[in-house]
Amino acid sequence: MPFLGIILFLITITIIAGIKIVKQYERKVVFTLGKYSGILTPGFNIIIPFIQTTTTVDIREQAVDVPSQEAMTKDNISCTVNAVIYYKIKEHQVERSVINVRFLGYAMSQFAQTTMRNIVGQFELDELLAKRKEASDEIKKIVDEKSDLWGVDVLSVEIKDINIPDDLKRTIGKQAEAEREKRAKIITSEGELQSAQNLQEAAKMLAKAPGALHLRTLQSINDLSSDQSNTTIWMLPIEIMEAIKGLGDNIAKKGK
Known part of the structure; x- marks a missing residue:
């Protein structure tokens, strides 16, 4: 028993x-x-x-960090870059992730580091900062081709941070400030040019219309009279001043 x-x-x-x-x-x-x-x-x-x-x-979607790597851009500027990889093991190729690689996440991270350095070297710094998505897509394409042997589908690669030396940051900041000042001056000068052109057109219109200048003068006097300040300014057309001058000259001649 x-x-x-x-x-x-x-x-x-x-x-x-x-x-x-x-x-x-x-x-x-x-x-x-x-x-x-x-x-x-x-x-x-x-x-x-x-x-x-x-x-x-x-077989769920997973993420693996790509540690910060020092890389040299195409214009020989040193920078530190890190990224993250989102991937998923293909359901119909699960065995590859076990048979063909020992530590899948570690292997992908190491391969992505090398790829990231190579891709960064293909961009100038300004391009890398402006075209971060394009650089990420290039890394994804290469890593995805390699990881197919491991039964992995790389969903996306995202460059998280691009760090540059502090002195270079200050230089870039000064360049950006100078560019903003340049744009501001251009806008101001364009505004002044437009204003001058408008004044020129207005002067031509007043010169072509008889009596228009007198009407404009009277309008200005009316505007000033509505002002509550203690100072009153009288504006007379130049024609009146010339007429007064002519009258004075005639009187002087008769007196002689």
Whole structure:
């Protein structure tokens, strides 16, 4: 009886060891006597204990950081760049992520570091800062081609930070400030030019219309008279001043 009990116990343990419950976001790679023999899908599965073993693979979207790397741009400026990779193991190629690479995340991070340095070297600093997405897409393309051997689909690569030396930051800041001042001066000069052109056109219109200048003068006097200040300014057309001068000259001649 004790011997029979031991046998039943071992059989029970063996059956339990052969039961594998696979979660929806997992797949289990099966090896029979060390050789790949299939994939366990979500739900209840049974394997042969001690003969078959499994390795669990997470097929959800994952992220891996690419540590900061010192790189040299095309115009020989040193900068520090880091990034993040978003990837997902292909469901129909799960076994590749187990058979073809040992530490998947580490391998992708290391390969991305080398690729990132090479890509940064293809851009000048201004281009790299302005075209960060284009640089990220180039890194993604190369990493995706390499990781296909590992059964991985690279969803995106994003360059997070591009750090440059402090003295270069100050230089770039001065250049940006100078550019803003330049644009402000251009806008001001364009405004002054437009104003001068408008005044010129207005002068031509007043000169062509008889009496228009007198009407404009009267309008100016009316505007000034409505001012509440204590100072009153009288404005007379130049024609009146010339007439007064002419009258004075005639009187002087008659007096002689």
